[in-house]
Amino acid sequence: MFFEGSEKKATIVIDSEQLSLLNDVSDDFWSQLVQRSDAHILSSIKNNDCKAFLLSESSLFVWHDRLLIITCGSTRLVRAVEYFIQKMGVDTVQQIIYQRKNEYFAHAQSSTFGDDIKLLNHYITGKAHRFGELDNHHNYIFHHDNGVHASSNDKTYELLAYQISKKASDKLTSSGLTTKEIREFLQLEQLFSDFILDDFVFDPFGYSINAINGQQYLTIHVTPQENSSYVSIGSNVNLIKLAPRFLSILSPKSFDLLSFNEADFSEFTATFIPKNYVATALVNQQLNSNYLVCFANYIMPQQAFSPATNIDLLAQSHAL
């Protein structure tokens, strides 16, 4: 079985003087919005600043002035964005950032990044960039180019880990695993002790967690199967500082860092990224909306040969 872990991600910022997304919008609206992308809501947690929905494919976070939605698999996230614009009106929207990682089963997607942007262009105009080389990990990022500038305090981080160690993969695919065991394995209660947590173990495997603390959020999605493993971590807490801990738990062969508005990206990576990883990509770009986007891919150099991966043709022919 294959599963496309690579995510699509949208951030929508509104004028919060008109409306509070957190207080003035019903759960039914969010349920409808999520359904537009072919996902559904599993559960939610809330504090005074943020509501976090755990989805069948990833997560939705809603604050007073913004939302963040992340979906994976073959979902069509852009339709959720379209639904938001149609229902709320394009004048409510101050900024939209729409992002897609390169996919590993691209032929199984119902649309391309270009298709998605074509759809958004019916409502808003913007610019798009590719962060990373075509033949390496990369992210396509579109942003609404409307003269509205982001606050430099609006910092977010992604840490995306690929091909985690056999030990971590075995642990995370063991049968009957509970949320408690996974939280412990990932040391989440230690690292995020002040956060409210909401998590779910998928069948036969896979794990998602949302965590909030005031305006702070953390979301982790685990696709643990060996040979196609992927762990995505997103937060407005500095994940570059936390990278040593996660890398030591997961020991991925490769990982990406992506940040919005982290001016000290270089300094942080120089300090916190373990020296057994080397950078294969380093990209930064100031968007017109004033967001500084930094992207890096790191790999663990290989010293010894591994055997090839057997392909079960019957089981996987639809995926390859």
Added chain:
Amino acid sequence: MFFEGSEKKATIVIDSEQLSLLNDVSDDFWSQLVQRSDAHILSSIKNNDCKAFLLSESSLFVWHDRLLIITCGSTRLVRAVEYFIQKMGVDTVQQIIYQRKNEYFAHAQSSTFGDDIKLLNHYITGKAHRFGELDNHHNYIFHHDNGVHASSNDKTYELLAYQISKKASDKLTSSGLTTKEIREFLQLEQLFSDFILDDFVFDPFGYSINAINGQQYLTIHVTPQENSSYVSIGSNVNLIKLAPRFLSILSPKSFDLLSFNEADFSEFTATFIPKNYVATALVNQQLNSNYLVCFANYIMPQQAFSPATNIDLLAQSHAL
């Protein structure tokens, strides 16, 4: 404009006591076979051991007992293999190796590797492996598993270079470029002085060359455009020994080496791969047909940040 440089490749070995593919098969047959994959023949060269056809998308080489066909873009090579089996009869075939590199515009392909193998399974049975991680450069290789063993002298090599230097890309995309200028730039007449050469410059750019000398062959295909550049070199001459020369000319950010039956792959790479590259993948596997397949990916670690790549949404929306 985008172009899928990633190739599909098939090697078919026959019982040459029954038939000489070189002497007993008409050009019309090869023309029909090539057309089945949605390519066509541009030109050919021949000696007593080999005939090499330059194709609209890559190359076909025919020897007495075997053929090698390589096609790129959105061609469907497996249909050429099917045509061969149907016309020649499955009993003529001793070995088929069918190979596909990971594609960068996979959604634009008319079939997946799994689809292709499903088609071949109507005629032959075999095994498939993936060389390289899902999130890194990788090759899918299927081989006919019929108890026939390959000769250990049957050695072939691929050197695949990605994201060549701006200098090389600028040179190879300059307008009005002649075959002579490209041969000089790639130092082909020096390196392969005893070979008969046949080459072609595509419009607006792109370059293919076939070269033969006795049973030896060389084929090079250049997709030179900046930000998605790719140069593929295939030969039964030891390309690991020649890597320093090609790497110094092209200065790619990343390259793959793939070999069949090179028992000294480790020793050659230790000796010949420049130390400014690090290995991100090292895979070897003995196939049931006795071929030893070795695969490596190397990257040039990045020290400095580059800007993101602008995406022209109107021009590229079909490609992303």
